Structure formats: structure tokens, C-alpha cells
Amino acid sequence: GESVGLHLPTLSVQEGDNSIINCAYSNSASDYFIWYKQESGKGPQFIIDIRSNMDKRQGQRVTVLLNKTVKHLSLQIAATQPGDSAVYFCAERNTNAGKSTFGDGTTLTVKP
Amino acid sequence: GAGVSQSPSNKVTEKGKDVELRCDPISGHTALYWYRQSLGQGLEFLIYFQGNSAPDKSGLPSDRFSAERTGGSVSTLTIQRTQQEDSAVYLCASSLMGGAQPQHFGDGTRLSIL
Numbered sequence: 122g123e124s125v126g127l128h129l130p131t132l133s134v135q136e137g138d139n140s141i142i143n144c145a146y147s148n149s150a151s152d153y154f155i156w157y158k159q160e161s162g163k164g165p166q167f168i169i170d171i172r173s174n175m176d177k178r179q180g181q182r183v184t185v186l187l188n189k190t191v192k193h194l195s196l197q198i199a200a201t202q203p204g205d206s207a208v209y210f211c212a213e214r215n216t217n218a219g220k221s222t223f224g225d226g227t228t229l230t231v232k233p
Numbered sequence: 234g235a236g237v238s239q240s241p242s243n244k245v246t247e248k249g250k251d252v253e254l255r256c257d258p259i260s261g262h263t264a265l266y267w268y269r270q271s272l273g274q275g276l277e278f279l280i281y282f283q284g285n286s287a288p289d290k291s292g293l294p295s296d297r298f299s300a301e302r303t304g305g306s307v308s309t310l311t312i313q314r315t316q317q318e319d320s321a322v323y324l325c326a327s328s329l330m331g332g333a334q335p336q337h338f339g340d341g342t343r344l345s346i347l
Contacts, residue, residue: 152333153332153333155335155336157338162340163340164237164324164326164338164339164340164341165276165324165326165338166338167335167336167337170333170335172333210275210276212276214333216332216333218289219264219281219283219289219332220266220278220281220289220291220292221266221278221336222278223268223275223276223278224275225274225275226274226275
């Protein structure tokens with residue numbers, strides 16, 4: 122069946138460094154990918170998305186890269202701040218199917 | 234503007250009781266989703282409503298789970314004869330439509346079955 126997974130469950134970085142969170146997906150029919158940030162006790166918060174006709178998209182301090190050849194997605198956070206500490210989920214969707222499939226999440230810890 | 238609102242934020246109940254969880258989506262959002270999140274885990278899809286189409290119920294774990302969406306807006310997730318394994322955070326999300334639109338999540342209902 123389809124699955125979305127992350128390579129590392131935890132990531133610890135120094136404040137000011139860049140962070141890279143990786144995600145692998147297996148459903149080749151997925152054409153829309155989303156990154157969410159979830160803080161403790163809160164629902165996931167949308168960060169950035171990318172469609173399958175793109176391989177890179179940039180937001181404010183965040184960049185998402187999509188490699189469809191190897192079914193890999195990454196989230197890059199520039200100049201990581203303590204407020205970036207959270208669990209990050211990738212999600213993939215076949216826009217004809219509607220529902221999204223989420224990975225188990227990577228916990229990002231930013232050390233001051 | 235108002236985001237997705239879920240109530241109650243916490244619910245503690247005894248095994249065997251029925252529970253109802255409510256979701257108020259963002260106004261104008263035609264798509265509504267329910268997910269379940271166990272501690273330290275990802276999100277497990279439960280059900281998806283899109284406009285007037287028949288809902289996608291493929292993620293409901295058993296016939297004890299059901300959901301309705303009245304008037305294309307508010308949704309209620311009902312769990313009958315609750316079991317301890319139903320303990321989790323139940324998250325609701327809405328989006329402008331299905332397809333390539335991000336979902337906006339509420340903060341969930343934390344359900345604890347004693």
C-alpha cells in the first residue's frame with residue numbers, strides 16, 4: 122500500500138544553522154505534497170506545498186525540493202530559530218483521491 | 234479570521250460509552266477531513282467530505298465510527314461503544330476544495346477512554 126515516511130525521527134541543530142528534513146513517498150500517483158509543522162498540543166500548521174510539475178519552491182526561510190525520480194521530498198529551513206522546534210510532517214496526495222497520507226514526523230530541536 | 238474550531242478540546246469517558254466530536258470548518262471551505270493521531274505518531278486518515286459528493290469513508294477503522302456533515306458545514310464524528318484503543322487526538326481539517334489545496338487543521342479533541 123501507499124506510505125509516506127521520513128528518514129530520521131529526530132533532528133537537532135544549533136540556532137542559526139540550516140535544517141534539512143527528508144521524506145520518502147511511495148505512491149507514484151501522488152501529485153501534490155505538503156509540509157506541516159505541529160507544535161505540542163496544536164494541530165498541524167501548513168508551511169509550504171509543491172505540485173508534481175515543480176521540483177523546487179521557496180517560501181519565507183523555507184524551501185521544498187521534490188525529486189520524483191527517487192520519490193523524495195525535503196524541507197530546508199534557513200537560519201533555524203528556537204521557534205522552529207516542532208514536529209514536521211510531510212504529506213502526499215493524489216489530487217484525484219482527495220485524502221492525504223502523512224508520514225510519522227520528524228522532531229526538530231533547535232539548541233540555543 | 235476564524236480557523237477550524239473543534240469541540241470539546243478534551244473528552245474523558247468510560248469504556249462502552251458513545252462520544253460525539255464536533256468540527257466547525259473555515260467558512261466557505263467545501264472539503265472537510267477527519268484524522269486520528271496517536272501519541273507520537275503521524276495522522277491516520279478517517280473520512281473525507283467534499284461538497285455534496287458521497288464521503289470517502291475508507292479510513293474508518295470499524296463500524297463503531299461514523300461521521301456526518303450537515304448543511305455542508307459543521308461535521309460530527311461519532312464513536313459508539315468506545316474502547317481504550319480509541320484514545321487519541323482527533324483532528325479535523327478543511328480546505329477550499331479537494332485537490333491541490335492545503336488543509337487547515339483545528340487543534341483537535343483529545344479523547345481518553347478509561
